[in-house]
Amino acid sequence: MSLADRLAEVDGRIADAARAVGRDPSELTRIVVTKFHPASLVDELYGLGVRDVGENRQQELSRKVGEIGDSPGLRWHFIGQAQTNKARAIRSAASVVHSLDRARLADALHGAAEPGDPALDVLLQVNLTDDPGRGGVDPDQVVSLAEHVAALSSLRVRGVMAVAPLDEPPAPAFARLRGCSEALRSVVPAASWISAGMTADFAEAIAAGATHLRIGSAITGPRPERG
Ligand SMILES: *Cc1c(COP(=O)(O)O)cnc(C)c1O
Numbered sequence: 001m002s003l004a005d006r007l008a009e010v011d012g013r014i015a016d017a018a019r020a021v022g023r024d025p026s027e028l029t030r031i032v033v034t035k036f037h038p039a040s041l042v043d044e045l046y047g048l049g050v051r052d053v054g055e056n057r058q059q060e061l062s063r064k065v066g067e068i069g070d071s072p073g074l075r076w077h078f079i080g081q082a083q084t085n086k087a088r089a090i091r092s093a094a095s096v097v098h099s100l101d102r103a104r105l106a107d108a109l110h111g112a113a114e115p116g117d118p119a120l121d122v123l124l125q126v127n128l129t130d131d132p133g134r135g136g137v138d139p140d141q142v143v144s145l146a147e148h149v150a151a152l153s154s155l156r157v158r159g160v161m162a163v164a165p166l167d168e169p170p171a172p173a174f175a176r177l178r179g180c181s182e183a184l185r186s187v188v189p190a191a192s193w194i195s196a197g198m199t200a201d202f203a204e205a206i207a208a209g210a211t212h213l214r215i216g217s218a219i220t221g222p223r224p225e226r227g
Contacts, residue, residue: 003220007045007219013203014028017203018206028213031077031214032045032050033054033055033056033198034054034055034220035055035056035080036225039063039064039067042064042068043068046074052075053074053077054078054079055077055079056080056081061090061093061094065093077097077214078096078099079098079195080099081135084105087105087109090109091113091120097123098122098125098195099123099125100125101127101137102137102145106122106145106152106155109122110152119154119155119156122149123157123158123160123161124137124142124146124149124159124180124184125160125161126180127162128163128176129165136163139180142160143184143186143187146191157184158190158193159184159193159195159211159212160177160193162180163198169204170201170205171208174207175208177208192211193212195212196212196214197215198214199217
């Protein structure tokens with residue numbers, strides 16, 4: 001199957017999953033995760049109409065943004081763990097940061113804003129596992145993190161993000177994420193985005209209310225070995 005065929009096939013499955021739960025597929029943003037693939041893949045996807053791509057490592061993101069250059073309408077979503085000392089680089093490369101999970105990182109992203117920068121869209125990443133080593137804020141800390149980030153004028157809180165745990169079916173985990181989304185909206189009412197759903201679990205994520213899907217291998221094919 002060609003890249004165009006895989007993209008069309010996944011988009012068809014997304015639309016079917018949405019209609020199956022009474023949702024309009026046009027409410028969903030499908031982000032193609034291009035990590036470990038060359039920048040030329042982003043160019044190919046752009047030619048196929050893709051405008052949202054995701055990367056999980058800052059250096060790879062910055063390199064590809066430089067290689068691709070000006071592509072009107074292309075949005076880079078940063079979905080990986082972020083180090084505070086990379087805040088300026090992330091800020092200048094990404095349109096959206098999905099992985100904001102601590103106050104110190106919010107402060108660093110805010111401190112990296114330069115005069116005239118547009119507000120940076122951020123999502124609060126929630127840890128749905130019991131393992132504190134996984135990225136994400138504890139579900140019961142979502143409100144306090146939201147209050148902190150909402151006070152930083154150069155960041156715009158848009159919603160929540162999570163990766164489903166490996167040792168549990170995705171549906172109950174995504175239901176907890178939806179609860180976190182409701183808690184966030186008690187602080188920031190407009191923050192309605194829910195970033196959830198990957199190749200293996202996007203149908204469950206759509207059923208649980210996801211608005212932004214992060215899909216890699218089903219569209220790109222297997223990832224090359226990481227370099
Ligand atoms: C790699 C990655 C994805 C995409 O994973 P696939 O299983 O290839 O669809 C989504 N979200 C995050 C945070 C990732 O790191």
